[in-house]
Amino acid sequence: METLRKSRHFKRVAEGGSREKLETITVCRLPKQEGITRIGISVSGKAGGSVERNRIKRRLREALRKNASLLPEKEDIVIIAGRKCLEADFSEIEKDIRRLRR
Numbered sequence: 001m002e003t004l005r006k007s008r009h010f011k012r013v014a015e016g017g018s019r020e021k022l023e024t025i026t027v028c029r030l031p032k033q034e035g036i037t038r039i040g041i042s043v044s045g046k047a048g049g050s051v052e053r054n055r056i057k058r059r060l061r062e063a064l065r066k067n068a069s070l071l072p073e074k075e076d077i078v079i080i081a082g083r084k085c086l087e088a089d090f091s092e093i094e095k096d097i098r099r100l101r102r
Contacts (some may be wrong), residue, residue, distance in 0.1 A: 001037050014028045022099060023092060025082040038075075041057050047082050067097045077100065
């Protein structure tokens, strides 16, 4: 699993891929022909200040790390998180991450 880093990669996935709204996150995914799965995390400014946004990113990264074996192969995935992700239990976030395997 690698990380999406460039703005153009985020835009390509968000504009060209499919979008699915889950309980705590919104997921944009774009299948690839080859390569490994790359994941990017975007947190809305409406989620709060930098402390809250960074807390959300840390929680999402930990949920992704714990469930890395369940992630689909050969996809670019962008996870968009908002305030719900900060207020949700960690188990709810993990449940949404596990739903990515479809």
